[in-house]
Amino acid sequence: MSEQFxxxxxLENDCYVLADLPLCQLLLCNDSAYPWFILVPRVTDVQDIYQLDWQDQQQFLNESSMLSELLMQEFAGDKMNVAALGNVVPQxxxxxxxxxxxxxSWPKPIWGQQALTPYTVEQVEVIKSRLLPKLSAITEQK
Structure with missing residues (x-):
């Protein structure tokens, strides 16, 4: 990981920073219409997953899978969508x-379907209190 990350x-403007995982920064997109989280590897000058070194690719897959499983357990969704586009934000x-x-928006993609519905501060705190202790417990076991 680079010190210059x-x-x-x-992403700073549209999201709340929730936590730092071993490789990635975990963000909550400020759109309460969906449980929408973003993983950003703390590596500079990388636009696509294949540009990460092999160890970081493996770590990213571990963090993404762990997050996906936790989110599906916590929010009891019908489907987990995982996407790396980068057309607007190249990082x-x-x-x-x-x-x-x-x-x-079901079954369409979420992008461009409606204006963002921001969270209240209280809603963000509820999400943090639900997820962060479980994330810490998982990452401390590793």
Whole structure:
């Protein structure tokens, strides 16, 4: 991991930083329409997963899988969408969105379907209190 890591400005503006995992920074997208989280490897000058070194690719897959499983358990979704687009924000970041057959965009992708619905400070704190202790317990076991 690079000491010069800096989160892309648009991600800083659109998300809450929740935690630092061994490789990635975990963000909560400020859209309460979906449980929408983003993993950003703390590595500079990387736009795509294949550009990570082999060990970081493996660590990323571990963190992404662990996060996906935890989110599906916590939010009881119908489907986990994991996507790395990078067309607007080139810094490597991977979306993890819990989808429900009842959500406003189902079955379409979430992008461009509706305006973001920001969280209240209280809602963000509830999400943190639900997820962060479980994330800590998992990462401390490793």
């Amino acid at each position: 800096k989160l892309a400005e648009q 490597l970041h991977v979306h993890h969105v819990v989808r429900f057959k009842t959500d406003v």
